[in-house]
Amino acid sequence: MRTIEWRDGVVTMVDQRKLPRQFEVIECRDYDAVAAAIKDMTIRGAPAIGAAAAFGLALAARASRAATRDELLRDLDTAERLLRATRPTAVNLAWALDRVMSKARALDLPASDLREQVTAEAQKIADEDVAMNRAIARHGAALINDGDTVLTHCNAGPLATVDVGTALGVIIEAHRQGKEIHVFVDETRPRLQGARLTAWELTQAGVPMTLIADNAAGYFMRAGKVQRVIVGADRVTANGDVANKIGTYKVAVVAHENGVPFYSAMPTSTIDLSLPNGDAIPIEERDAREVTHIDGVCIAPEGVRVSNPAFDVTPHKYIAALITDRGVVYPPFKDSLLRIMRAEA
16 A cells, blocks of 8 residues: 555545554545644655645645635645645655646646646656656665665655655565565664664565664674665755765764665655755754653653754765666766756756
8 A cells, every 4th residue: 555645535644653553544634634744743754745745735725715726826825835844854845845836836727627737746746756666676676685684774665655665665676576685774763763664664575674773783884794775865965965864874974984885765856956965954853852752751851951853964975876766876976966867857
């Protein structure tokens, strides 16, 4: 099944907060509910929240009582502002909103027809994401050798996308091709997406894996027990810098120190050529309780000061290659990324 779907005017999505103990699909019937689901991480992962934002606009279009095109566009603008403000780092969200709104503004249609076009564009974004992730999986699987142990950080599987996954899609595809591989899964504090989600997805797919504490990654790389590191991405800048879940930068540095190739996998919708480098990426700061509490239980002194950035930036010098739906991209990334994005255009 898909992580997120449009079903007869309702957006359904897997509630990722409750996994792995409970599998639940929730329904969002208006764009406010979609915005809340993105903000509280009911749905997460850059491609998944991009599709969610697009479907949020489709719900806004359906709910609008506008009688004219201009009135409908004003209602869509209101929904777009709320959805855009939910999470700042992953570029797919803004990309999807821009794409749907550009489509809507370009069409000179009655309000009733425009509603249908907005819904169709949102569905197209979701379907394209699945196709792009399948291509990523094919391209990336070629980088994994039979017998490799692969380390991954956070969650970049089907749950983080509409389906298939980016980094985990690559790993699962290599397994499906018959390669005997093993996966080390970082727990990924503070929200434990690796322990809760990646471990669950690999178990469902039958891929051999070992869950490790984040601080153990360096131990296993130095011991020669890791041959590849593959992670996802929330934004890639023009020079190849990658924003991903907090802790990714540390993994990349240790991989480089130990001669382990570090790869990042993403659809081209995650590539943002408007930003020259990773210093320009806005980094989301999340609730302190994510650090001080686990399952509602406080593990830190009351009133302790907390900083909780959700993402960090890995400089391109630590990245061996970027795995995209248009192929594997190698340094110098400034040239190769521009080339594949021009080819897509």
